[in-house]
Amino acid sequence: MFGSCTITQAKVAVYTVPTDAPEADGTFSWTSTTMVLVRLEAGDERGTGYTYADAATGTLVQSLLDKVVRGKDVFEHGAILQAMYHQVRNSGETGITSMAISAIDNALWDLRARLLDTPLVSLLGSVRDGIPVYGSGGFTSYNDAQLQSQLGGWAEHGFRMVKMKVGTHPGDDLRRVEVARQAIGDATELFVDANGAYTVTQALQLGHQFGEQNVRWFEEPVSSDNLGGLGDVRSRAPIGMDIAAGEYGYTAWYFDRMLKANAVSVLQADATRCGGISGFLNTAALCWAANMPLSSHCGPSMHVHVCCAVPRAIHMEFFHDHVRIERMFFDGFCEPVDGVMSPDRSRPGAGLTLKEKDAAQYLV
Numbered sequence: 001m002f003g004s005c006t007i008t009q010a011k012v013a014v015y016t017v018p019t020d021a022p023e024a025d026g027t028f029s030w031t032s033t034t035m036v037l038v039r040l041e042a043g044d045e046r047g048t049g050y051t052y053a054d055a056a057t058g059t060l061v062q063s064l065l066d067k068v069v070r071g072k073d074v075f076e077h078g079a080i081l082q083a084m085y086h087q088v089r090n091s092g093e094t095g096i097t098s099m100a101i102s103a104i105d106n107a108l109w110d111l112r113a114r115l116l117d118t119p120l121v122s123l124l125g126s127v128r129d130g131i132p133v134y135g136s137g138g139f140t141s142y143n144d145a146q147l148q149s150q151l152g153g154w155a156e157h158g159f160r161m162v163k164m165k166v167g168t169h170p171g172d173d174l175r176r177v178e179v180a181r182q183a184i185g186d187a188t189e190l191f192v193d194a195n196g197a198y199t200v201t202q203a204l205q206l207g208h209q210f211g212e213q214n215v216r217w218f219e220e221p222v223s224s225d226n227l228g229g230l231g232d233v234r235s236r237a238p239i240g241m242d243i244a245a246g247e248y249g250y251t252a253w254y255f256d257r258m259l260k261a262n263a264v265s266v267l268q269a270d271a272t273r274c275g276g277i278s279g280f281l282n283t284a285a286l287c288w289a290a291n292m293p294l295s296s297h298c299g300p301s302m303h304v305h306v307c308c309a310v311p312r313a314i315h316m317e318f319f320h321d322h323v324r325i326e327r328m329f330f331d332g333f334c335e336p337v338d339g340v341m342s343p344d345r346s347r348p349g350a351g352l353t354l355k356e357k358d359a360a361q362y363l364v
Contacts, residue, residue, distance in 0.1 A: 081275075110352075
């Protein structure tokens with residue numbers, strides 16, 4: 001069915017792309033986004049995986065590729081993954097360590113599917129044809145016109161959900177939410193993301209004020225490490241408003257603790273951070289056992305296949321920065337249709353081919 005399964009080439013490249021405007025959320029601001037991209041070769045096939053992380057992650061990726069990955073059989077994926085975790089024991093398993101492993105794991109999944117000449121969603125086991133996405137941006141650095149143009153544009157293109165950032169200036173957040181609601185109309189669901197900027201008291205007060213604008217999703221109203229505080233907000237939030245967190249989860253036990261604390265009503269996970277698609281599948285299993293809805297964080301091209309293969313997934317984040325980069329960098333980017341993103345089942349693997357000439361100008 002396929003030729004050699006030995007990984008003969010294993011390379012990493014780091015790209016930094018300036019944003020199209022200054023961006024900020026409730027606890028951070030930035031003017032560029034960095035992608036760490038892994039390419040693995042076996043036989044005549046090449047697999048691609050990536051993470052969005054600091055450029056220093058690339059150094060660790062290269063070390064793992066040299067010490068653990070190159071020369072291995074790609075279908076010994078589980079053994080490779082365990083060997084990588086053993087290799088990083090003294091560095092710790094979270095942060096850029098997990099991001100590095102995630103990028104490699106994602107490339108392994110892509111390469112396996114390509115060697116089998118099948119789309120990744122089929123290898124994983126499809127449960128749906130496509131999955132809804134929510135437009136995500138609405139940065140706190142945007143003025144009202146930028147906010148309305150971006151969120152209103154998504155609504156006009158059939159997105160049924162959009163998300164904006166809050167928390168930089170709490171006293172102005174309700175007004176900004178009202179501006180956003182005017183732009184998207186009543187039929188589009190409005191989400192807000194505080195990135196942990198509020199205290200519990202602020203989150204409770206603003207949450208009820210946001211509820212008057214029919215905000216249906218309140219992400220990280222307080223720090224995601226404050227499980228007690230998240231639980232307080234969840235238990236006292238307006239009826240119909242989900243409390244979500246999990247984007248900073250790197251390990252299965254992190255997600256397990258969050259679920260056992262009843263801290264959220266929707267769990268988020270990021271396959272570019274949580275151990276790759278393998279880690280995302282682990283998290284999906286926890287959600288299955290807990291009867292908990294699951295939503296992917298950022299990097300839509302790295303999630304569309306796996307989110308169409310896990311039962312508890314309800315939607316994906318269509319994050320402005322990452323969408324912009326993935327459109328620039330890859331042939332095979334799957335454009336949403338009426339707010340739904342679907343894997344291209346005519347292409348093997350994740351269906352992405354790097355446009356090397358277009359990406360080269362951003363190489364670090």
